Amino acid sequence: MQDRSHWLDRPGLARKLWIAFAVILLALVVAEMFITHSHSGVMGSLGFHAWFGLLVGGVSIALSKVWKAAFKRKDTYYD
């Protein structure tokens, strides 16, 4: 029998986590405006790490999906 009182099962949890996550992300970008960059050029531009991380994340997931589709075999393939 499942324990429905656990905090993971509380309704609206996902929405609250999304809001908290968005606030943290925004705060990180805002905080960057108040620091001195140690790198020059593109890597020292405002929000570089943010969009680079998002881009790398998206591309990595897309690439893994394509790779999996192309090279997937049954678990028993080598048996």
Add this chain to the structure above:
Amino acid sequence: MTSVLQHPALILILAGILLPFLRGGARGAVMLAAPVIALALVWILPGGVSLAVPFFGMDLEPIKADKMSRLFGTVFTIMGFAGGLYALTQEKVQELTAAYIYMGFSLGVVFAGDLITVFVFWELMALASVMVIFSSETESARRAGMRYLLVHLLGGVILMAGIAGEVTATGDVGFRSMLPDTLPRALILFGFLLNTGAPPFSSWVPDSYPEASYSGMVFLSAFTTKTAVYVLARGFPGAEILIFVGLFMIFYGIIYGLCENNARKMLGYSIVNQVGFMVTGIGIGTDLAVNGAVAHAFAHIIYKALLIMSVGSVFLMTGKRKFTEYGGLARTMPLTTICCIIGGLSISAFPLTSGFVAKAMMSEAALHEHLTWVWYLLAAGTAGVFLDVGIKLQYFVFFGKDSGLRPPEPPLHMRLAMVLFAILCVAIGVLPGVFYQLLPYAQDYQPYTGAHVIGQAQLLLFSGLAFFLWLRFKGWQLVEALTLDLDWFYRVWGKGMARELVVNAGLARDSIIQDFLNGARATINAVRHFHGPSGVLARSHPTGRMVFWAVAMLAAYLLLDYLLT
């Protein structure tokens, strides 16, 4: 002169041999005490060569200590203690024996001052580690162990050929820094690289390690690949090819990790990925880069063991290993969840964790050397690791959909081992100064700058955002299938080729035998034709005919004589 009895490896090997004869508390005491004594010996050993042995005209140096060997010796023995604590109730004593002897041999490599000693311990390590895999006593482990052994013996043969060539060419067995500028040195480099999980043999790590038991994989994750990092850092710093090899390993590990449905196998891919960072750092080769690589190896042993312990606990308590079977386990395994998250943050180099203070040195070194493209790829690799182990692993095992499984936390000793390593992950991240003093080269690196902390947090969390956006809008279909890897070439194609070779060789053999028989038969027939009962040479001839031919030949002779004279 130091006695061989003071070698830190010896106490672990003796402990391994002793374990089958002990039971209960005595066995546990030996398992915990041996790594602690070995750690003390690592630090008691004097610097430089403390034991030299003449051997067939060569001067072997089985015990040689410096800052780098002490760094690896320290983390290997700490790992031995935590691994022993985690495996305290492991009933398969053969696994424990193999694991302790394996640890001892890895220390043998780390304190070797010459190539011959390195090779001997290197091969012994391969044999001991495969016994850890075999100890899980399953058919799949037996087969994976055999593949593991074949790959490592191949590496050993190549390494031996390289060492023999190097010693012949230089007359020196000393293990010193070199570049792969001659064939023997290139062979040595290849032999070393094979143990890191470098291409084209990267798949031996995810193929074999997950087949070990819940505790066996903890030991396996620490020693073979990191001993290889040690010998590369000592033998080939600045070998440019390592940058390319390391970068390949980083992205190979990420993509295959994201494809993988088996949690323990995914951690195997993650080992290759992390060792890729170290190999890249060694390829950059400056003091800061090598410091970063070995610091990363130190940190990696701890956080990777923590991750494998956490997932191993889940495996032990549920009996399942696939993401498709997990989900929502944080409900009943909160401590394991927290430990796994700390491991995930550390491997992702999140601020205030060990990975953050270690990995950054390699990126900084790349910039110092004007290798901007390497910096970008290392940053991309860091973001990818967070996606993989920092998010995907945690989400599908401990959160996500509720699998309905309600496993309890693992036994106390396993929890203690995880907590110990979780504390170390954070302690190293919070107090990097102490950690940096252990590194082989003096440096003045400051990881905690505002730009670094904010930049790293952005990089990681925004890559995490990509995961959750994908999950929200496209869904993440976990597929119960394996992904073909380069091992397909020797598991299927090579096997097919070998089978073809055997079949064709058989046909060729049959053909040769048939041709031989046909030839023999023809010869016998020919002999029979001329010499047989009715053969022309065996036939009896009438005397008159013989006289006739004799006269004819004499007449021909006389005629020729007359004509020529």
